[in-house]
Amino acid sequence: MILDLLPESPPSLDNFVAGGNAETVAALTGWLAGERRDTSFxxxxxxxxxxxxxxxxxxFALVDAALDPALASAPAAEQLAVDNVDALNEVGQIALFNHFNRLKMSGGMLLTAAPQPPVHLALREDLRTRxxxxxxxxxxxxxxxxxxAxxxxxxxxxxxxxxxxxIAYLMRHAPRDMxxxxxxxxxxxxxxxxxxxPVTLPLLRELLNMENA
Structure with a gap:
């Protein structure tokens, strides 16, 4: 696949397409810069x-709970990110609860992500509260x-x-993630x-066919 030959473009705040999320990105940027003292985001x-x-x-030091539901690989970092917290098992939930308390005591930062807000996650009540x-x-x-656009x-x-x-053809025939x-x-x-x-529909079809070959 031709995409495998392209250099990786590491995810950054600059190359994130915000769309209707400008307020959220601004809040996250401010929190990362220390403008807010909240332990978690x-x-x-x-x-x-x-x-x-x-x-x-x-x-931040990043752990994906979908791959490591027990958070066994989570380091004792002062800036910790945990993706897919909804996938945590019982051991992982206890571990994240302890990480939260540790970071709150030390002034560290915990960044998490999930498909729903904490109140709706099937997690321990004490972790949901935190x-x-x-x-x-x-x-x-x-x-x-x-x-x-x-x-x-x-x-x-x-x-x-x-x-x-x-652009319309690309949107119809390519994966939809940005x-x-x-x-x-x-x-x-x-x-x-x-x-x-030049870029034409036949040339774009050639490229996409190479991707799907």
Whole structure:
């Protein structure tokens, strides 16, 4: 796959497409900068809204509870991020409860993410209470119009001419998450240079067929 050959673009606050989440991103940025003293910050929202991107962008020590439900790999860091807290097992919930208390005592920071706000998570009551005592913000998924606008803006930065028809085709036939769409813009830019051809629907089909081969 051509995407496998592209250099990784590490998730950052700068390359996060905020869409309708400008207030949430601003609050997170301020909290990361120490403008608020709250121990925890919880991001919640449906799959694909960018929760994992922002946790990685925080540069905190990161543990994904979907892969490590017991938090066995969670370090005693002063800045800890835990993705998919809803996947924690009983051992992991006790571990996160202890991490929260440790960080509160030391002035550390805990960033978490889940598909629902803490009050609705199937977690221990004492852990739900702890997570619910901090900052809680919802992440909204990007609309199709916002994704299309983001693609157009990224293409413009590369001096890549994408017609509305090309963008619409890309939106219909490519994975819908912004990370993949952004990488496809980079791949399309490189492919046009290699082929010495402008971006057309046939050329885009060629690229997507390479992806699916």
């Amino acid at each position: 919880c991001l919640w929202g449906e799959s694909g809204c960018g929760r994992s991107h922002l946790l990685q962008a925080s540069t 997570l619910g005592s901090g900052l809680i913000y919802r992440l909204l998924p990007l609309s199709d119009a916002e994704k299309a 983001a693609i157009a803006a990224q293409a413009k930065e590369r001096a890549l001419k994408l017609t509305p028809e090309v 990370r993949t769409l952004s990488m496809l813009v980079v791949a399309l830019d490189q492919y046009t240079l290699e082929q010495k051809r």
